Amino acid sequence: MNSMKIGVVGCGYWGAKHIRSLLELGVCDVVACDSDASTLANARRAYPGIATAGSLQELLEADVAGVIVATPISSHFDVARQCLISGKDVLVEKPLTMNLDQAEALVEIAERRRAVLMVGHTFLYHPAVEAVLNLITSGKLGDIFHVDTARLNLGLFQPDTNVLWDLAPHDLSILLYLLGDGPVSISARGGAHVDPRVHDNVYIDLVFPGSTTAHVHVSWLEPRKIRRVTVIGAHRIVVYDDVSPIDKVWVYDKGIAIESEPADPDRHHLSYRHGDTTILHTAPDEPLQVEQRHFVQCIKERQRPKTDGFAGLQIVQLLDCAQQSLDAGGDRVDVGELVVPPDPHLGSGLEQIVALRLARAAHAASRENLRRGAEGKQT
Ligand SMILES: NC(=O)c1ccc[n+]([C@@H]2O[C@H](COP(=O)([O-])OP(=O)(O)OC[C@H]3O[C@@H](n4cnc5c(N)ncnc54)[C@H](O)[C@@H]3O)[C@@H](O)[C@H]2O)c1
Secondary structure, eight states: OOOOEEEOOSSSHHHHHHHHHHHHHHHSEEEESSSSSHHHHHHHHHOOEEEEEEEEHHTTTOOOSEEEEOGGGGGHHHHHHHHHHOOOOEEEEOOOOSSSHHHHHHHHHHHHHTEEEEEGGGGGGOOHHHHHHHHTTTTOOOOOEEEEEEEEEEOOTTTTOOOHHHHHHHHHHHHHHHSSSOOSEEEEEEEEEEEETTTOOOOOOOEETTTEEEEEEEEEEEEEEEEEEEEEEOOOOOETTTTSSOEEEEEEEEEEEEEETTTEEEEEEEEEEOOOOOOOOOOOOHHHHHHHHHHHHHHHOOOOOBBHHHHHHHHHHHHHHHHHHHHSSSEEEHEEEEOOOOOOOOTTHHHHHHHHHHHHHHHHHHHHHHHHHHHHOOO
């Protein structure tokens, strides 16, 4: 018996992993909830130590301190909102919500209530991503030219979203974390091959301040599971292969430089450097468990999580831009200002989020007025 209870809403594929990992973590009791009775019965059979609740209301009355929301994306907003309003701290799976309005509203509720709102950007709790970040910040890679990511496998098709919103949150959150900045512009192209209403293969191009570029490929149509991040620096190239069971981070002392001919400075040639390849040791910690430990710590110490609601909102802002581009056949979309993560005190981002909501509402109202004016002229 632990002093803290954590609820898990949604006991499907990922929720079951949350339950397993929480039990292994051993710092809280688990109350599982699923609207599907047979899924809940399966969870009870697999993990006899847990308590169960047949409805969200029942879970919220079960004295849980925090709730992990692992339901399909279309229900994140409603479930998380009810939890926050009931005074619970919340960890919502990625992406935070289905759209910007919902993300802003959720962050505002959390800020007003000084509640912990965390988003499951799991890879930011991965020791391998931390190792890549250390290589970048130590300057060992030199200036970053380009980052290429691939997150591909066969399915799983989600009933309520496309591959962009399902898989790209991971790559976009890794990119912001590694590069320490948001992109200036985004363009996205893709195809809806299996179901013509749902994009199942998407390529995203991002331009960052300076000359760094990035490319993200997400797909539900690849026969093999591929999870790869390649960071190309002026001095070294690093490949993080998450599918590799042990050796995940490879550092290549390879590169290409343009050198001018000493005899004739106007003439140049390319010089290829083929140095050593090093495999970095990374701790075998399970990212999901590191994330859960952080959630529990934030609840206890009333801290803003590393991947808080603002971090979730930033990714929804980028997904929204990428979706606009996808809908427009790949047009470049300017990202504009991303929200800025506030200081660690819960509630300190309230002014920022209120100002953002008001500005977006005013912008939407003026566009609507323009549209009505144009319609009026036509009739
Ligand atoms: N962080 C990661 O690496 C990662 C990996 C996979 C999935 N996910 C996320 O986890 C979430 C769930 O994905 P999944 O693949 O487990 O889906 P799933 O369909 O396997 O499971 C969802 C479960 O939620 C239940 N459910 C739906 N609405 C509910 C409600 N209102 N109240 C209670 N239960 C409800 C369903 O009955 C189902 O059992 C998604 O947001 C997904 O993006 C995250």
